[in-house]
Amino acid sequence: MTHSKFSTQVRPPFDFGASRIWTDLDLNAEGHQRGWLRLNVSSSTNTGFIPIPVATFKNGDGPKVLLLGGVHGDEYEGQVMAMKLMRSLKLENVRGQIIILNATNAPAAYAGSRTSPLDDGNLNRAYPGDPRGTPTEEIAYLLNEVLLPGVDYLLDIHSGGTANYFLPSAHVYAHRDEAAMDHLLHLLKVFAMPVSIVLDGLFDHDKKAIGAADRLGVLRFATELGGAGYVSVDALRRAEVGLARLLHEIGLLREPITVEPAPATHFYSRLPNKQYGYAFANGVWEAYHEVGEMVEEGEAIGAIHFAQEPWREPLVLHSRQAGMIYALRRPAITEMGQILFIQAVPYVR
Known part of the structure; x- marks a missing residue:
């Protein structure tokens, strides 16, 4: 048609x-x-x-x-x-x-x-x-x-x-x-x-x-x-x-x-831009999940580690709400402001 x-x-x-x-x-x-x-x-x-x-x-x-x-x-x-x-x-x-x-x-x-x-x-x-x-x-x-x-x-x-x-x-x-x-x-x-x-x-x-x-x-x-x-x-x-x-x-x-x-x-x-997971520091990104995995609200999605201060606790990022990990940043080196993950939730029209 x-x-x-x-x-x-x-x-x-x-x-x-x-x-x-x-x-x-x-x-x-x-x-x-x-x-x-x-x-x-x-x-x-x-x-x-x-x-x-x-x-x-x-x-x-x-x-x-x-x-x-x-x-x-x-x-x-x-x-x-x-x-x-x-x-x-x-x-x-x-x-x-x-x-x-x-x-x-x-x-x-x-x-x-x-x-x-x-x-x-x-x-x-x-x-x-x-x-x-x-x-x-x-x-x-x-x-x-x-x-x-x-x-x-x-x-x-x-x-x-x-x-x-x-x-x-x-x-x-x-x-x-x-x-x-x-x-x-x-x-x-x-x-x-x-x-x-x-x-x-x-x-x-x-x-x-x-x-x-x-x-x-x-x-x-x-x-x-x-x-x-x-x-x-x-x-x-x-x-x-x-x-x-x-x-x-x-x-x-x-x-x-x-x-x-x-x-x-x-x-x-797909969740809108304001609900993406963004980097709020420079460092090395470690994802805890793969795309397609389901997570709960507030669950840890990954962490940013600090190469110049390896003894410093990493900055952990958490899911905005329950749903699926739809996209992940692949290069491990990240800078503040970059997208680290995007979530998606079941579609309701």
Whole structure:
């Protein structure tokens, strides 16, 4: 099914307008195209462009989908999934259109860093962007003003990056439209990671892709597929099969590309930012639990040790409430203000 009944605007064709990012491709054309979006740069080593790879498959009427990997350059699962889909998808099996970017924030993806080495920009905190801003703001503008207005769904593949490890999961943001929320919850069951997360009340909503999607009437479906600087074999396999089921469910695929049925998934709500476990000292982080473990309210989650004062008692952090350990900081060295753990609780609509 498509979700066009949830949309509130007539979508324009892909028009680059004020964007200074350019391409030789015609994103409105039928067929399979691949090439680059070109991000203009002028530095001591490059006075040309940085290539942002893109593939589009368009075949008649149907849902329109934008799939993003590499929004953060140190999150590799989405980059791998996007590259594999670019190579394996068959145009004749597509109904509608899918646009795939494997290295959305290309400077960050090529450097393997969360933020862009050109401007230290975090693409998922740069919306709505600026066509004459920093390179990261230019990419955000392209997404906000050119690509997102032309699609029905945003599939935004994330993981924990080098700093964090998340329990591999899919997630959606709480939607104020009941019918849209019903549809998103159904898609979580179709994607069917062992755990599905509903987000609400997070900081910087208006600076993120979810804020842009909400403004444009686009449904966003996302993931947190592990992280910690590597690609989990199990998480990647589950996500690839889940993506195949999802693309068929929304009507983009004429024929399914997997026969593997959706397993059961368990729904949780991620606690908001103010209830994360933050470091309130510099030191060495020792976690007492692994992701996926259940803890009681007030239970010790881990401790910060002090290398320069080894005789000093460690600073112990405790859970905010009973629930599941959803994410943990992986590097042991930590500084004040860094996230050390995130909890989730059973979802109640």
